[in-house]
Amino acid sequence: MDDIVVEADTAALRSAGLKVTRGRLAALRLLQRMPHSDAETLHRHAVTDEPTLSVQSMHNVLTDLTRAGLLRRIEPERSPAPYERRVGDNHHHVVCRSCGAVADVDCVVGHAPCLTPSDVGGFAIDTAEVVFWGLCANCR
Amino acid sequence: MDDIVVEADTAALRSAGLKVTRGRLAALRLLQRMPHSDAETLHRHAVTDEPTLSVQSMHNVLTDLTRAGLLRRIEPERSPAPYERRVGDNHHHVVCRSCGAVADVDCVVGHAPCLTPSDVGGFAIDTAEVVFWGLCANCR
DNA sequence: TTAGTTGCAAAGGCTTTGCACGCGC
DNA sequence: GCGCGTGCAAAGCCTTTGCAACTAA
Numbered sequence: 001m002d003d004i005v006v007e008a009d010t011a012a013l014r015s016a017g018l019k020v021t022r023g024r025l026a027a028l029r030l031l032q033r034m035p036h037s038d039a040e041t042l043h044r045h046a047v048t049d050e051p052t053l054s055v056q057s058m059h060n061v062l063t064d065l066t067r068a069g070l071l072r073r074i075e076p077e078r079s080p081a082p083y084e085r086r087v088g089d090n091h092h093h094v095v096c097r098s099c100g101a102v103a104d105v106d107c108v109v110g111h112a113p114c115l116t117p118s119d120v121g122g123f124a125i126d127t128a129e130v131v132f133w134g135l136c137a138n139c140r
Numbered sequence: 141m142d143d144i145v146v147e148a149d150t151a152a153l154r155s156a157g158l159k160v161t162r163g164r165l166a167a168l169r170l171l172q173r174m175p176h177s178d179a180e181t182l183h184r185h186a187v188t189d190e191p192t193l194s195v196q197s198m199h200n201v202l203t204d205l206t207r208a209g210l211l212r213r214i215e216p217e218r219s220p221a222p223y224e225r226r227v228g229d230n231h232h233h234v235v236c237r238s239c240g241a242v243a244d245v246d247c248v249v250g251h252a253p254c255l256t257p258s259d260v261g262g263f264a265i266d267t268a269e270v271v272f273w274g275l276c277a278n279c280r
Numbered sequence: 281t282t283a284g285t286t287g288c289a290a291a292g293g294c295t296t297t298g299c300a301c302g303c304g305c
Numbered sequence: 306g307c308g309c310g311t312g313c314a315a316a317g318c319c320t321t322t323g324c325a326a327c328t329a330a
Binding site for chain 1: 283284285286287288289293294295
């Protein structure tokens with residue numbers, strides 16, 4: 001039963017052109033049970049089965065799997081946080097993947113058609129934030 | 141003319157219950173000209189007028205002004221980045237401001253009515269990411 | 281064999297913290 | 306004068322980098 005999962009993960013790694021290693025299987029397996037986990041948490045749980053796996057290797061594994069499209073990193077990559085003066089209006093942002101440039105997007109959520117759920121899964125939502133990712137004019 | 145701006149910034153600080161200091165005025169003034177700047181950039185420009193201002197103080201200033209609602213921090217606050225296995229479907233996330241818990245939001249952007257602009261301000265957009273902020277059931 | 285991964289150690293980059301001094305009010 | 310802000314130094318935290326040893330194919 002677990003074997004089936006391992007098989008599937010193995011196949012996924014293979015078809016992504018990645019070698020099948022214990023660390024990668026561990027990461028995939030753990031993210032099955034704990035769907036929103038960070039590198040350190042995953043490492044902490046992984047060492048039970050893979051005592052030699054280091055935190056840095058876990059970062060490595062996660063970066064590789066993300067690059068291969070098997071995982072998704074929820075928060076944007078680490079970089080200095082920009083600040084702005086425009087507050088109070090719900091405009092949003094488009095960020096360049098290549099150079100990090102930020103621009104405002106006004107039009108998108110004037111009336112927020114799909115961004116108004118006030119209660120989802122027990123959460124009391126107060127704000128919705130939209131970030132568009134792409135390439136700026138210079139980097140295209 | 142510049143005096144008018146300074147007056148307005150002064151008033152804004154006062155009405156937020158914050159003391160009016162040179163560092164805070166500098167941050168507000170610079171963000172007028174450079175609307176999406178990070179702490180280090182702002183500091184680099186600020187030292188021209190305020191040679192004694194340190195990077196750490198600039199962080200301090202920005203944190204205070206953000207907490208007071210005078211500024212907005214565009215990227216989420218520094219914390220370990222969670223990973224997940226769900227890729228390929230455009231679901232989104234709701235994050236608890238208090239404990240950092242993350243949950244999936246499926247329904248929101250099935251057809252992505254407002255999230256489809258493919259060209260905004262010269263950017264070639266490939267993905268749109270929605271993050272809802274609020275309080276989870278436990279933290280309410 | 282050999283190209284791709286891991287382990288380990290160290291550094292990097294942005295941000296926060298602690299505490300004494302100084303300035304706004 | 307009182308209390309909030311600042312300056313400075315240091316640490317914190319997550320992540321990346323470099324290189325030798327290893328292992329999947």
